[in-house]
């Protein structure tokens with residue numbers, strides 16, 4: 149392994165230097181991928197030098213998600229302590245299902261879950277697990293809700309039409325998950341939102357009443373902390389009241405911005421979180437750990453266990469259920485996603501996590517202030533969001549984003565809200581400074597000025 153560790157170090161240093169010098173890797177068109185890069189697999193082994201060269205080429209031509217010009221996704225940047233944790237997890241290669249195989253790593257996971265549950269005031273019957281991403285966390289939530297609504301379904305199947313509710317601005321996983329759990333995509337009701345993209349409690353109540361009148365069985369409401377496009381936070385208290393009235397499971401999808409629970413300044417955005425039945429957040433989004441690190445918590449340990457445990461004598465041979473985490477997970481073999489979060493949390497403390505979250509809102513403010521003070525821009529976002537949506541000089545957002553990417557200038561995406569398309573700048577990389585945000589705007593402006601022909605051509 150010594151040789152590979154040295155090679156790793158060499159490649160890592162080259163990458164980090166490249167990230168500084170050229171924050172955006174020159175993109176390769178998919179049609180040219182196999183001619184430009186030595187990706188083909190052959191019968192015979194390759195020489196060491198060729199192997200190293202191939203690896204270096206691959207590493208240096210891969211999109212650079214850790215740089216100051218990557219704003220394309222709801223993740224970005226690189227936290228060194230979290231990365232160290234993930235590298236160690238790979239080296240240790242445990243599977244998180246049993247205490248016998250994962251040992252103290254089980255304690256790492258349990259500590260994160262316990263602390264998270266305490267932070268949101270879930271009480272003593274709470275528990276949780278790590279899922280392979282936010283979509284799967286949402287899946288686990290809707291499945292627990294289904295079984296909590298009717299415990300016979302997991303054996304007999306869905307016999308009656310059950311309906312789920314989520315806002316039109318929520319993540320698409322609710323629809324997929326409705327298909328997975330057997331109620332069907334058509335049984336998802338899309339609740340209207342207000343001008344800020346927040347779920348309308350009035351429309352929610354109306355849709356539920358309608359379904360009950362039609363003889364259907366409402367069972368689940370998905371609220372969102374940080375909608376995918378605008379970064380809006382649904383207001384929980386009125387939604388919770390409706391859920392209590394009709395006895396519905398309330399899940400809070402905090403994949404994007406649920407990590408505000410760590411910030412004294414911003415946790416008011418999820419006021420009433422203790423009223424929810426389950427809550428998920430992605431540490432790989434706001435907290436900046438490597439992908440994936442998604443946590444699903446529930447106030448009702450019983451339902452987590454009831455929906456996900458299966459006996460298996462070949463697997464569970466020692467220790468109690470509490471330490472055999474496979475009893476509450478969706479997978480069997482499961483990678484250690486907890487260690488990278490623990491190394492981060494341990495090194496910076498809860499107050500350090502708070503600083504990470506606050507920095508993102510600060511950068512968002514810097515971006516909004518810049519846009520507001522410049523008449524060439526139109527701003528569509530509001531305060532308390534780290535998604536900054538805008539248009540520049542009326543250029544179609546899709547054209548601008550695509551040209552910036554194709555010319556290796558910046559990585560930023562576009563979004564749509566109520567039929568308006570705009571650039572969506574996501575200030576999720578807490579390693580960025582004020583000047584990185586300002587230089588992003590300058591870089592884009594210069595690009596537009598120097599490439600006017602491209603834009604008139606597209607128009």
Ligand SMILES: *Cc1c(COP(=O)(O)O)cnc(C)c1O
Nearest residue numbers: 281282283319374376401403404
């Ligand atoms: C990103 C996101 C998800 C999906 O999370 P993955 O880890 O990508 O599966 C779900 N909901 C919201 C609101 C998100 O932003």
